[in-house]
Amino acid sequence: MPVHVILLDAVRVAQSPTWMASGGALHGPALDHLMRWNLIALCLCFLAAHAWLVAAILRRRKSTQATAPKALPWITLTALCAMYVWMAVIAQRLWAENRFAGPAPEAMQVEVVGEQFQWYFRYPGEDAAFGITRPELVNAAGGNPLGLDARDARGKDDVVSSVLVLPVGREADLRLRSLDVIHGFFIPGMRLKENAVPGLVLHVHFTPSVIGTYPILCSQVCGSGHARMQAMLSVVSPAEFQAWLAARERARIQEGAP
Amino acid sequence: MRMRVFTTNHRALGILYLLLALAAVIAGTLLSLVMRVHRVWPDLALPFFGTIKPEDYLALVTMHGTLMIFFVLTTAPQIGFANLVLPEQIGARSMAFPRLNAAAFWLTALALLVLLAAFFVPQGAPISGWTSYPPLSAVAAAGPGEGAGMDLWLMSIGIFCLASWLGAVNMLVTILSERRAGMTWSRLPMTVWAWLVTSILTLLVFSELLAAIILLFSDRHFGSSFFVPQGDLVNGHIVGHGDGSPLLWLHLFWFFGHPEVYIAVLPGMGLATSLFANFARRRVPGYRLMAAMLLVIGLLGLVVWGHHMFVSGMNPYAGTAFALTTMAIAIPSTVEVLGWLTILWGGRLRLTTPMLFALGFLSFFIAGGLTGPILAQPVLDAYLHNTFFVVAHFHLVMAMAGVFSVFAGVYYWFPLMTRRMMNETLGKLHFWITLIAAYGTFFPMHFSGLAGEPRHYERLAGPITSFSAIAANERGITFSALLLASAQLIFLWNVFASARRGRVAEANPWEATTLEWAPEMARARVERGPYEYEILANETNFHPQWELASKQE
Numbered sequence: 001m002p003v004h005v006i007l008l009d010a011v012r013v014a015q016s017p018t019w020m021a022s023g024g025a026l027h028g029p030a031l032d033h034l035m036r037w038n039l040i041a042l043c044l045c046f047l048a049a050h051a052w053l054v055a056a057i058l059r060r061r062k063s064t065q066a067t068a069p070k071a072l073p074w075i076t077l078t079a080l081c082a083m084y085v086w087m088a089v090i091a092q093r094l095w096a097e098n099r100f101a102g103p104a105p106e107a108m109q110v111e112v113v114g115e116q117f118q119w120y121f122r123y124p125g126e127d128a129a130f131g132i133t134r135p136e137l138v139n140a141a142g143g144n145p146l147g148l149d150a151r152d153a154r155g156k157d158d159v160v161s162s163v164l165v166l167p168v169g170r171e172a173d174l175r176l177r178s179l180d181v182i183h184g185f186f187i188p189g190m191r192l193k194e195n196a197v198p199g200l201v202l203h204v205h206f207t208p209s210v211i212g213t214y215p216i217l218c219s220q221v222c223g224s225g226h227a228r229m230q231a232m233l234s235v236v237s238p239a240e241f242q243a244w245l246a247a248r249e250r251a252r253i254q255e256g257a258p
Numbered sequence: 259m260r261m262r263v264f265t266t267n268h269r270a271l272g273i274l275y276l277l278l279a280l281a282a283v284i285a286g287t288l289l290s291l292v293m294r295v296h297r298v299w300p301d302l303a304l305p306f307f308g309t310i311k312p313e314d315y316l317a318l319v320t321m322h323g324t325l326m327i328f329f330v331l332t333t334a335p336q337i338g339f340a341n342l343v344l345p346e347q348i349g350a351r352s353m354a355f356p357r358l359n360a361a362a363f364w365l366t367a368l369a370l371l372v373l374l375a376a377f378f379v380p381q382g383a384p385i386s387g388w389t390s391y392p393p394l395s396a397v398a399a400a401g402p403g404e405g406a407g408m409d410l411w412l413m414s415i416g417i418f419c420l421a422s423w424l425g426a427v428n429m430l431v432t433i434l435s436e437r438r439a440g441m442t443w444s445r446l447p448m449t450v451w452a453w454l455v456t457s458i459l460t461l462l463v464f465s466e467l468l469a470a471i472i473l474l475f476s477d478r479h480f481g482s483s484f485f486v487p488q489g490d491l492v493n494g495h496i497v498g499h500g501d502g503s504p505l506l507w508l509h510l511f512w513f514f515g516h517p518e519v520y521i522a523v524l525p526g527m528g529l530a531t532s533l534f535a536n537f538a539r540r541r542v543p544g545y546r547l548m549a550a551m552l553l554v555i556g557l558l559g560l561v562v563w564g565h566h567m568f569v570s571g572m573n574p575y576a577g578t579a580f581a582l583t584t585m586a587i588a589i590p591s592t593v594e595v596l597g598w599l600t601i602l603w604g605g606r607l608r609l610t611t612p613m614l615f616a617l618g619f620l621s622f623f624i625a626g627g628l629t630g631p632i633l634a635q636p637v638l639d640a641y642l643h644n645t646f647f648v649v650a651h652f653h654l655v656m657a658m659a660g661v662f663s664v665f666a667g668v669y670y671w672f673p674l675m676t677r678r679m680m681n682e683t684l685g686k687l688h689f690w691i692t693l694i695a696a697y698g699t700f701f702p703m704h705f706s707g708l709a710g711e712p713r714h715y716e717r718l719a720g721p722i723t724s725f726s727a728i729a730a731n732e733r734g735i736t737f738s739a740l741l742l743a744s745a746q747l748i749f750l751w752n753v754f755a756s757a758r759r760g761r762v763a764e765a766n767p768w769e770a771t772t773l774e775w776a777p778e779m780a781r782a783r784v785e786r787g788p789y790e791y792e793i794l795a796n797e798t799n800f801h802p803q804w805e806l807a808s809k810q811e
Contacts, residue, residue: 019705019708019709020641020708020709020710021709021710031637031638031641034635034637034638035632035638035641035708038631038632038635038638039632042628042629042631042632045624045628046624046625046628049595049599049624050621050624052599052603053599053602053617053620053621055603056599056602056603056605056607057602057607057609057617073596073597073599073600076596077592077593077596080588080592081589081592084585084588084589084631085585087585087631087635088581088582088585088634088635091581091635091636091637091638092578092581092582092635092637094637095574095577095578095581095635095636095637096574096578098637099574099577099636100574100575115491116400116401116492116493134489135489135490135491135496136489136496138491179490179491180393180400180490180491180492180493181391181392181393181394181397181400181492182391182393182394182504184569184643184644184712186644186710186712188641188709188710191640191641192640193569193640193641193643193644194569194571194640195569195570195571197504197505197570197571198393198486198487198490198498198504199487199488199489199490199498199501199502199503199504200487200503200505200571202571215722215723216722217710217712217720217722217723218712219643219644219645219712219713220391220644221316221319221385221386221387221391221394221713221714222394223313223316223385223394223400223401224311224312224313224316224385224401224402225312226312226316226714226715226716227312227714227715227716227717227720228312228720228721230720230721230722230723231722232722
């Protein structure tokens with residue numbers, strides 16, 4: 001049973017070389033490319049080492065005591081070290097591109113809040129500013145899951161959603177928070193993962209480039225509902241996004257501030 | 259009987275440590291089988307367990323990891339084998355502190371009992387994983403098992419820290435001060451070098467872990483706030499009144515957690531070197547280099563902990579720094595692997611069971627080690643972190659390599675424990691099934707991880723995702739895991755049957771050179787290095803480290 005599964009896996013990997021979830025982020029193709037050649041290079045090292053091992057076992061009865069040329073291990077070591085350096089340099093450049101610089105000033109702000117076992121997404125509204133939240137005001141049943149403080153005027157137009165909707169082609173700047181324990185904010189399709197840590201506000205930014213829906217998972221064990229803690233990212237056209245946000249804004253202003 | 263149980267004899271204690279690790283590995287394996295079956299058939303009611311609730315699954319994960327890492331992989335290859343042969347390998351009469359040694363064992367046994375007790379308290383065992391990230395682990399209301407179960411977990415690991423610390427002091431002092439005249443540094447068997455490094459690592463990092471555990475315990479019970487931030491809201495109650503940071507725990511934990519991996523695997527590296535030399539009948543080329551690389555791996559291991567934290571909220575520049583130190587550790591590891599491959603290439607290989615398991619260790623060390631450079635790169639780890647890719651990585655490089663080195667050691671040193679040989683046919687059968695089933699279990703996990711499947715998910719299908727594409731893969735893993743576990747029955751049978759009725763071992767049955775095989779320790783003089791094997795035209799020859807002093811002297 002396991003052997004045929006491994007073979008099946010090998011075939012499927014050959015068809016889609018990395019097996020990764022289909023991507024839709026601007027930085028995705030570069031990362032996928034890096035992942036692919038890393039996997040291939042290391043797979044070749046694995047096969048070469050095992051070929052060496054099997055050959056050593058097969059020639060064990062040879063009566064002559066022919067040893068490998070003395071230089072061979074050193075050449076191999078040098079080549080492998082060069083490969084490690086190359087990997088590190090290329091990967092660091094991509095990491096620096098994604099994380100060292102902040103988002104562009106016109107990037108769209110969305111706050112992501114994790115709590116056991118739910119993700120919330122808050123849009124700052126027309127004033128482009130998030131209202132103050134207080135943990136003691138949190139009341140999910142009463143319609144205030146994030147504890148927005150009604151005395152803060154900036155919060156009156158804040159929209160809280162359980163779906164993350166983003167316009168395609170515009171950079172999103174996420175501000176990650178957690179109310180209770182550490183959660184892991186993971187969108188496989190966006191090649192994006194960062195923990196939501198209580199007490200910290202962490203920023204990650206990316207640009208969705210392909211319209212579609214992408215699962216959002218929790219990747220850090222957070223309690224008994226960990227595996228259920230999922231949400232949806234919906235990447236839509238800019239027009240559709242404006243219509244969606246405007247409808248939410250209207251509903252929010254009609255219902256009045258909590 | 260009383261005399262035999264409360265012994266201070268190091269070899270008896272070594273056997274007791276191995277039996278303790280055996281009990282822990284049986285318990286940990288059974289837990290993992292329940293997990294595997296549940297992931298594939300989530301609604302199946304299991305005998306003794308019934309239907310598994312989500313928190314039960316997380317408790318199984320936590321206890322599986324804790325048992326395997328602390329009570330199997332830290333215990334057997336390091337203090338277990340060291341008690342068995344370290345004093346003899348350096349020509350000492352006993353460990354430096356025999357009573358401390360016995361105390362360390364009984365503390366370890368107590369720690370195991372306290373840990374297992376967590377299953378039987380209200381709400382059961384903790385669910386926060388073996389890494390116990392706060393606030394989940396700091397607040398009893400954060401989930402089932404985080405009350406009494408978590409307290410027991412902390413107590414157990416606290417006791418274990420103390421026990422490991424005592425064991426490491428004992429090992430370190432023994433190596434430094436109990437060597438027989440003539441046992442110079444360049445004549446130490448590679449296992450002794452490995453134990454030297456692991457005992458230094460253990461002293462440093464287990465002391466530090468103990469401090470972290472005490473801080474977390476204090477957060478839970480004494481109102482301090484090291485790890486819980488202001489305004490933290492758990493289960494409807496504000497529990498954060500100070501200004502602690504969960505990230506502090508991550509730093510403290512992984513400063514311990516990464517060297518811990520080397521504590522588990524370095525003894526296997528030392529043992530593999532000795533076994534390759536013995537069963538290839540060759541000297542170790544670059545002995546000094548390979549010993550130095552063990553030290554370098556241990557030292558670098560102290561400065562790579564941040565690679566567990568690339569997505570934790572740590573500064574991205576720190577991510578780069580830790581990525582570079584982590585890539586650096588690939589270099590001494592590569593030197594070790596190339597050293598082993600060089601020994602094997604020119605050797606006259608004797609494929610005995612211990613040799614096969616040492617080769618298996620090498621195979622897994624390569625297979626799991628090679629995904630290290632991928633996970634060392636923050637940009638790739640940001641996708642793979644906490645997915646099954648990581649589970650595949652450490653199960654190959656730490657768990658399987660570690661366990662194969664333990665098997666190699668048990669088959670190799672069995673005559674020292676029982677004066678009998680283990681059955682070679684059963685040993686080889688055990689090896690081949692275990693090798694194939696271990697690859698079948700852990701290799702496909704790479705594919706689940708690349709598909710984005712996170713760890714700690716009790717079932718594949720969630721509200722949004724189905725992961726149906728990897729369902730077949732997951733079923734294959736479960737079947738393979740069942741086969742892997744069943745194959746260990748062959749080993750258990752072989753151990754207990756051979757201990758009673760195995761072929762009686764002749765003196766030095768493997769034609770080894772190191773001192774634990776010397777026929778009369780009292781008269782043995784250390785005369786040469788540890789790996790004096792040679793291959794002549796049609797013969798092989800070897801020169802043991804010892805010469806027996808004549809009676810007149």
